[in-house]
Amino acid sequence: MSHKKFEETTIETKPIYQGKIISLQVDTVRLPNGNTSTREIVKHPGAVAVLALVDGKMLVVEQFRKALEKSQVEIPAGKLDPGEDPLDAARRELEEETGYRAGSIRLLHSFYTSPGFADEIVHLYLAEDLTVGEVNPDEDEFLEIEAITLEQAQQYMKEWRISDAKTITAVYAWQVYQLTGRI
Structure with missing residues (x-):
């Protein structure tokens, strides 16, 4: 076609x-x-999101989302700076929001969030072999970090605590990873 x-x-x-x-x-x-x-x-300049796995759990951050008028649990994510390489941005966002550094990080997939009216593209990365660093959120970012199991993530989805596309995509990718050892 x-x-x-x-x-x-x-x-x-x-x-x-x-x-x-x-x-x-x-x-x-x-x-x-x-x-x-x-x-x-x-x-939109584009964004990155990170499925970060540590000790069999997924790192998430909870923060208030004004557009939804409620708190959301999401994977670490953020917008690209002008000319920034998405891989560098993924490493930066992971460390800023969670304090962790990835020993291994790779692109899983890139996708458009709402192609009917926006050009925003999100690059979703898998980060493993994490080591603890220092949390350094943006000055207007207030968040809480949590490491959750797949079962907790699925429960958060049922409760609408996780309801954004990037995090739901990451949860399903993680489920496939646990079942098959591959994404």
Whole structure:
């Protein structure tokens, strides 16, 4: 199947908002049938997330998420700085949020979070052979670190304490890893 038959050509881009992390634009596009439409698009620099395993448990952080108006339990994660290599960012975020350094770290997969309206891509890494360092969260980051079992992670998912895509993906990848020894 050719992706070209679905392609939309941008006629005009109208910037709406430019923030510290995201920007919002409205694009006027020509549809494959010749008609025009608009697309509201959130631009994001990309992010990393880390499935960090230590002593058979997964490291998570709990923090308040204003967009949801509640605390969430998530794997360590953060946005990419301009021009930053995702692997370097994964190492940085793991250490900043948990204090751990990875002896072994590798990319599991990269995925788009909401392709219907945003270009954010998340690079998910597996970190193992961890050694304890020093926690150094961003100045506006208040979080609590926990090491949880797979059963606890599954329970947190049932309770909606874990409900974000990157952490749910990591839990399922970890489950496959435990069952097969491979991801």
